[in-house]
Amino acid sequence: MKTQWNSLPGDSLIGGHADSDNAYLRLLIEHSPVAIVILDSSHRALHCNPIFERMFGYTRTEIVNRNFDELIAFEDTLAEARRCTLSVLHGEKMQMVSRRRRKDGVWIDVDIHGIPLIVDGRLRGVYGLYVDITERTRAERSLRRLSLELMHLQEKEKRRIARELHDATSQDLALLSMSLGRLQRKLPEQDLELHEMVNNIKDLTRQCTQKIRGASYLLHPPLLQEAGLVPAISWLAEGFAKRTGIRVNVKISPQLGRLAEMAELAIFRVVQESLSNVICHSVSNVVDIRLSRRPATIELSVIDRGAHGLRHRVPDDQRQDGVGIAGMRERLQELGGHLDVRAMGRGTAVVACLPREVRASA
Numbered sequence: 001m002k003t004q005w006n007s008l009p010g011d012s013l014i015g016g017h018a019d020s021d022n023a024y025l026r027l028l029i030e031h032s033p034v035a036i037v038i039l040d041s042s043h044r045a046l047h048c049n050p051i052f053e054r055m056f057g058y059t060r061t062e063i064v065n066r067n068f069d070e071l072i073a074f075e076d077t078l079a080e081a082r083r084c085t086l087s088v089l090h091g092e093k094m095q096m097v098s099r100r101r102r103k104d105g106v107w108i109d110v111d112i113h114g115i116p117l118i119v120d121g122r123l124r125g126v127y128g129l130y131v132d133i134t135e136r137t138r139a140e141r142s143l144r145r146l147s148l149e150l151m152h153l154q155e156k157e158k159r160r161i162a163r164e165l166h167d168a169t170s171q172d173l174a175l176l177s178m179s180l181g182r183l184q185r186k187l188p189e190q191d192l193e194l195h196e197m198v199n200n201i202k203d204l205t206r207q208c209t210q211k212i213r214g215a216s217y218l219l220h221p222p223l224l225q226e227a228g229l230v231p232a233i234s235w236l237a238e239g240f241a242k243r244t245g246i247r248v249n250v251k252i253s254p255q256l257g258r259l260a261e262m263a264e265l266a267i268f269r270v271v272q273e274s275l276s277n278v279i280c281h282s283v284s285n286v287v288d289i290r291l292s293r294r295p296a297t298i299e300l301s302v303i304d305r306g307a308h309g310l311r312h313r314v315p316d317d318q319r320q321d322g323v324g325i326a327g328m329r330e331r332l333q334e335l336g337g338h339l340d341v342r343a344m345g346r347g348t349a350v351v352a353c354l355p356r357e358v359r360a361s362a
Contacts, residue, residue: 057103162220274302282306
């Protein structure tokens with residue numbers, strides 16, 4: 001159906017060759033690939049273009065003089081739509097991603113822009129622009145599901161490698177150490193050089209055993225599964241401080257308790273990656289780890305006090321997150337949380353937030 005246009009809000013703004021300019025404006029709206037609806041200052045519909053009619057299933061005749069929010073927003077989205085309407089009617093531009101309902105009852109995901117049209121200081125109307133992003137959001141959900149599955153597979157593989165290192169390689173090294181002890185007992189007591197060589201090999205074997213045990217625990221810390229997040233983070237911080245000489249202050253809310261397995265693993269990995277970044281990108285000699293339980297969220301912060309932190313290397317508008325930060329952010333997003341990396345006067349703060357009731361993305 002071809003839309004019949006009357007005068008549009010703002011026609012008087014164009015000036016000059018008004019008739020031809022207004023005709024261009026009408027053609028632009030009518031042939032726009034974006035769904036456009038034109039509303040008056042009371043947020044009642046005046047016009048819509050053909051794309052809008054096809055997107056929502058309403059004709060222009062069906063929407064004219066109807067309250068626009070009540071027409072395509074229902075249930076939990078209605079209050080949200082009314083809040084946005086109030087902002088636009090106060091002269092504010094608005095952009096949001098939400099859901100709206102077609103005439104046939106089907107919900108679609110839309111990218112919405114609300115643009116107030118103010119003439120001589122008075123609101124004359126509102127232009128609403130809608131882009132159907134349903135297919136895009138479906139693809140993003142599918143990608144998130146795939147990413148979550150991949151994350152689970154990675155953790156499963158880490159667990160397998162950790163078990164192999166602990167159960168097989170560590171036992172082989174233990175047997176090697178025992179064999180060296182037996183060999184040493186058979187050496188002539190006067191051959192001090194051979195005794196020293198065997199002692200050196202035994203020392204190297206002990207060091208390899210400790211490193212493999214440490215790597216095994218970092219790949220899949222059994223303490224996390226058995227005792228929970230609090231002792232696991234404390235163990236991680238103590239090991240980091242011992243290896244690097246950097247002091248780590250840990251403060252964990254006593255009300256934290258046990259969390260969902262995926263949540264505990266995600267927080268542990270964020271702490272692990274953040275400490276690794278301190279070594280690579282900061283000159284800090286102190287790191288503060290804070291983990292607290294809020295009414296609706298679990299909040300973690302890892303703050304270093306370096307002279308230059310992770311984000312101080314390049315300006316914010318030129319910075320691109322590295323693989324580690326991207327991985328942390330993605331892991332939290334899959335669980336309904338978010339990650340923020342903040343540059344401070346001295347150092348960097350990694351702040352992670354998860355809902356208390358964690359569930360995987362649908």
